[in-house]
Amino acid sequence: MLKIIKRPPLAEKKMFILRLLAVVFAIAASMVIIALLGHNPIKVMIEMVRGSIGSKYRISETINKMVPLLTLSLGVCVAYKMKFWNIGAEGQFYMGAYGAGVVAFNFGSLPSYLLLPAMFLGGILAGGLWALIPALLKAKWQTSETLVTLMLNYVAIRWITYLQYGPWRDPKAAGLPRMMHFPDAAALPEIGGMHIGWIIALVLVAFIYILIRYSKLGYEITVMGENPRTAEYAGMNTFRILLIAIMISGGICGIAGIIQATGLEHSISPVLSSGLGFTAIITAWLSKLQPVSLVSVSFLFAMMLQGGSYLQSVMKVPSDVAGVIQGVILFFVLGSEFFTQYKIVWDKRRDEESRRVDA
Amino acid sequence: MTERAAYIQMEGICKTFGVVQANDHINFSVEKGEIHALLGENGSGKSTLMNMLSGIYMPDSGSIIIGGKPCHFHSPKDAILSGIGMVHQHFKLVDILTAKENITAGMPGSFFIKNKGMTADIDKIAAKYGLQVQADRKIYNMSVGEKQTVEILKVLYRGADLLILDEPTAVLTPQETAALFNILRNMRREGCAIIIITHKLNEVLEISDRVTVLRKGQCIGTVNTAETNAKALTEMMVGRPISLEIQRPFVESGSEIKPMLDVQNLTIENQEKIKVINNVSFQVRSGEILGVAGIAGSGQKELCEGIVGLQKVSGKVIFKGEDLAGCTPGTIINKGISMSFIPEDRLGMGLVGGLDIVDNVLLKSYRRTKGLFVDRKQGEIMAQGIVKRFDISTPGIHHQVSKLSGGNIQKVLLGREVSLDPSVIITAYPTRGLDIGASYHIYDVLNEEKKKGVGILYIGEDLDVLMELCDRIMVIHQGEIMDILPAAEATKEQLGLLMLGHREEGAYHA
Numbered sequence: 001m002l003k004i005i006k007r008p009p010l011a012e013k014k015m016f017i018l019r020l021l022a023v024v025f026a027i028a029a030s031m032v033i034i035a036l037l038g039h040n041p042i043k044v045m046i047e048m049v050r051g052s053i054g055s056k057y058r059i060s061e062t063i064n065k066m067v068p069l070l071t072l073s074l075g076v077c078v079a080y081k082m083k084f085w086n087i088g089a090e091g092q093f094y095m096g097a098y099g100a101g102v103v104a105f106n107f108g109s110l111p112s113y114l115l116l117p118a119m120f121l122g123g124i125l126a127g128g129l130w131a132l133i134p135a136l137l138k139a140k141w142q143t144s145e146t147l148v149t150l151m152l153n154y155v156a157i158r159w160i161t162y163l164q165y166g167p168w169r170d171p172k173a174a175g176l177p178r179m180m181h182f183p184d185a186a187a188l189p190e191i192g193g194m195h196i197g198w199i200i201a202l203v204l205v206a207f208i209y210i211l212i213r214y215s216k217l218g219y220e221i222t223v224m225g226e227n228p229r230t231a232e233y234a235g236m237n238t239f240r241i242l243l244i245a246i247m248i249s250g251g252i253c254g255i256a257g258i259i260q261a262t263g264l265e266h267s268i269s270p271v272l273s274s275g276l277g278f279t280a281i282i283t284a285w286l287s288k289l290q291p292v293s294l295v296s297v298s299f300l301f302a303m304m305l306q307g308g309s310y311l312q313s314v315m316k317v318p319s320d321v322a323g324v325i326q327g328v329i330l331f332f333v334l335g336s337e338f339f340t341q342y343k344i345v346w347d348k349r350r351d352e353e354s355r356r357v358d359a
Numbered sequence: 360m361t362e363r364a365a366y367i368q369m370e371g372i373c374k375t376f377g378v379v380q381a382n383d384h385i386n387f388s389v390e391k392g393e394i395h396a397l398l399g400e401n402g403s404g405k406s407t408l409m410n411m412l413s414g415i416y417m418p419d420s421g422s423i424i425i426g427g428k429p430c431h432f433h434s435p436k437d438a439i440l441s442g443i444g445m446v447h448q449h450f451k452l453v454d455i456l457t458a459k460e461n462i463t464a465g466m467p468g469s470f471f472i473k474n475k476g477m478t479a480d481i482d483k484i485a486a487k488y489g490l491q492v493q494a495d496r497k498i499y500n501m502s503v504g505e506k507q508t509v510e511i512l513k514v515l516y517r518g519a520d521l522l523i524l525d526e527p528t529a530v531l532t533p534q535e536t537a538a539l540f541n542i543l544r545n546m547r548r549e550g551c552a553i554i555i556i557t558h559k560l561n562e563v564l565e566i567s568d569r570v571t572v573l574r575k576g577q578c579i580g581t582v583n584t585a586e587t588n589a590k591a592l593t594e595m596m597v598g599r600p601i602s603l604e605i606q607r608p609f610v611e612s613g614s615e616i617k618p619m620l621d622v623q624n625l626t627i628e629n630q631e632k633i634k635v636i637n638n639v640s641f642q643v644r645s646g647e648i649l650g651v652a653g654i655a656g657s658g659q660k661e662l663c664e665g666i667v668g669l670q671k672v673s674g675k676v677i678f679k680g681e682d683l684a685g686c687t688p689g690t691i692i693n694k695g696i697s698m699s700f701i702p703e704d705r706l707g708m709g710l711v712g713g714l715d716i717v718d719n720v721l722l723k724s725y726r727r728t729k730g731l732f733v734d735r736k737q738g739e740i741m742a743q744g745i746v747k748r749f750d751i752s753t754p755g756i757h758h759q760v761s762k763l764s765g766g767n768i769q770k771v772l773l774g775r776e777v778s779l780d781p782s783v784i785i786t787a788y789p790t791r792g793l794d795i796g797a798s799y800h801i802y803d804v805l806n807e808e809k810k811k812g813v814g815i816l817y818i819g820e821d822l823d824v825l826m827e828l829c830d831r832i833m834v835i836h837q838g839e840i841m842d843i844l845p846a847a848e849a850t851k852e853q854l855g856l857l858m859l860g861h862r863e864e865g866a867y868h869a
Contacts, residue, residue, distance in 0.1 A: 214732045214733060214735075215731050215732050215733065216725060216726070216731060216732065216733050217731075218733075219718070219721075219725060219733045222711075222714065222718075223711050223714070223718075223722070226711045226712070226713045226714065227706070227707075227708075227711050227712070229707060229708045230708055230709065230710065230711050230722070232669060232688060233667075233669060233688060233708050233709065234688070234692070234722040234723050235687065235688040235689030235690075235691070235692040235693075235723065235726075236689070237687070237689065
């Protein structure tokens with residue numbers, strides 16, 4: 001008979017090995033799935049790695065995918081630290097892009113050094129205020145933030161679609177329903193062939209790290225997440241802290257939208273995020289809400305995304321394979337958490353007993 | 360008491376949880392017609408041992424022998440079939456069902472419920488042991504004592520002849536305790552075996568025939584109750600001689616008595632608009648401990664939370680000439696009222712289990728420093744001071760609080776509150792779940808604060824402690840003050856009656 005028993009707390013090193021094993025198992029399991037789909041799993045894996053970091057161009061493509069993912073993950077981290085289940089990163093992303101768009105289309109004549117900061121300001125505000133809706137509803141009427149943030153995603157995406165077909169439609173697009181382009185001054189500067197989004201993302205990593213680790217607000221967020229009753233008892237203004245933290249969370253998700261719009265597309269479309277707002281939930285969890293480990297987790301996921309699209313064009317393997325692998329990794333890593341607390345042992349006593357009964 | 364065969368025998372029982380050896384080769388036996396007390400401090404392994412006897416856990420090694428036959432329980436059902444029933448500390452009853460439905464729920468039978476037969480059966484058992492239960496009453500209408508009777512009846516209905524009671528008197532008034540003990544004596548007369556898990560010495564001496572003492576997972580010994588006394592049992596339990604006297608230092612209050620906290624006509628309504636505290640007025644004086652006695656849920660929690668601003672109140676809470684009613688907790692903390700309120704699970708409100716000692720120590724004072732950042736240096740100094748002064752055993756000040764033992768967690772909480780130099784301390788159940796040594800340490804700390812002139816409101820549950828430690832005792836019943844008595848003159852019976860709401864003629868009026 002197998003029996004589950006609680007195990008003593010694991011040392012850091014063993015924990016790390018356990019997680020590593022989980023990833024190894026996840027890759028093995030993904031390879032089985034790839035084989036079942038009728039592809040050569042080893043070749044697929046090698047091509048994926050080559051497609052994501054095989055050349056300078058591919059690396060920059062991977063980083064371009066990593067930047068919005070990392071930024072979105074940082075955004076949701078702030079909310080998750082407070083156990084506010086913000087799954088509305090997607091919507092906040094689009095509202096961020098929208099806020100930047102409002103500035104770009106109304107003050108397009110400004111020079112770049114004024115326009116871009118103004119766009120960021122507008123985008124952060126829009127993303128933050130969008131996230132404030134579920135926060136206010138929760139603080140006032142205890143609504144479920146999970147549902148409200150999820151639903152607001154669709155509202156935001158439809159809002160962009162409306163703008164694309166309506167007020168912001170590009171008249172020069174010869175009847176195609178496409179949004180106007182941003183003025184040239186609204187393009188994110190480039191360094192060495194890459195837009196500076198990655199610098200912004202790394203600055204945000206440092207910002208969130210310091211915020212959570214050292215600031216009073218970060219301390220308050222942590223206490224509220226661990227135990228809201230204690231926060232109240234300690235005299236914290238929980239209402240204010242909730243609103244500020246969620247504004248930050250939504251604002252950072254908004255920044256991701258601004259980076260994508262100003263760095264890559266120079267416009268906005270309803271597929272601008274490619275669903276990264278949801279992937280960010282996974283990466284935030286896998287990195288245990290640690291901003292620094294988020295960098296590597298986001299890079300790994302960006303590799304899979306980039307590698308996946310490379311597979312599609314080179315090996316005619318659907319890029320969704322990458323999605324399958326992501327899901328399998330999440331499954332294994334979250335599953336491995338169980339083994340950090342419990343172990344399964346063979347219960348000899350019971351065996352003997354049943355043998356006795358048999359005899 | 361001689362020629363009785365051991366009815367149930369547990370031999371060489373071992374059980375480990377992770378690194379903790381909860382039971383280490385424990386031998387234990389019970390006879391029919393005996394009340395056997397299982398005595399030990401929190402974490403000594405009492406509950407673990409009994410959970411194995413009732414089939415909730417399985418021992419790692421060792422054997423359980425019932426009536427000469429070895430038994431292996433894989434589930435509580437196996438234990439019930441062998442006639443073993445356990446009444447847990449937290450009742451496992453369905454509130455919206457009647458007593459009868461609770462008693463018979465889960466029993467095998469035909470698809471339709473045979474109402475009459477069951478009622479007859481229940482009545483028969485109740486009459487046999489002198490239990491008084493209104494079978495058709497809903498559980499939520501019952502008092503704690505009645506609920507416990509239902510639990511006992513439930514176990515007996517399932518045919519148990521060994522009854523295990525886990526801390527049965529913890530939530531009872533003295534009168535209810537006396538009634539329970541009568542039931543237990545009836546059961547003993549009828550030949551049942553009874554195990555009572557407890558840490559209250561006077562009850563052990565009053566009701567039991569034999570006592571087995573556990574300490575740190577080991578069996579220290581079994582003695583006949585008639586041949587022992589409180590002092591000897593404590594020594595077995597703690598491992599060293601310990602004084603059982605609680606100090607009550609007298610603090611000179613000068614010519615006039617100065618109230619530190621003056622509560623006037625305080626009323627608190629809960630969410631259902633029911634008055635959980637109803638027009639309560641009292642004063643906490645400088646240099647005194649005012650005890651609050653009452654059965655669980657009489658408004659103790661609301662009273663504490665109301666004073667410190669965690670609940671909406673009407674009335675006045677006057678502190679240093681200023682009315683604090685309606686202020687936020689933050690404002691009140693800054694005025695120097697320190698509330699160390701400890702709800703049932705200790706980490707529920709006063710502390711954050713997932714954070715380290717430093718972050719917990721800073722909880723109320725981090726706002727005092729200027730700037731955007733938390734001054735952890737300051738916190739480290741404070742934490743070190745508290746760890747040293749209160750002798751907290753921890754691997755370091757950055758150790759996670761939830762990983763400390765109950766007594767040490769309590770010391771962190773009390774240490775933080777005391778280090779803020781409060782003028783008023785409000786503390787609820789500060790020794791709940793602590794062992795004897797740790798409890799006495801807490802009493803000492805409170806007495807030291809009292810000597811400094813701090814006014815202390817002490818919500819307690821153990822009447823013996825309240826009577827020894829406090830200067831005055833305020834008894835509340837359903838949110839109203841029944842009386843405020845000088846502790847030195849109060850008797851247990853008097854307090855018990857007041858707790859149940861029986862007010863003497865001409866006594867206290869609000």
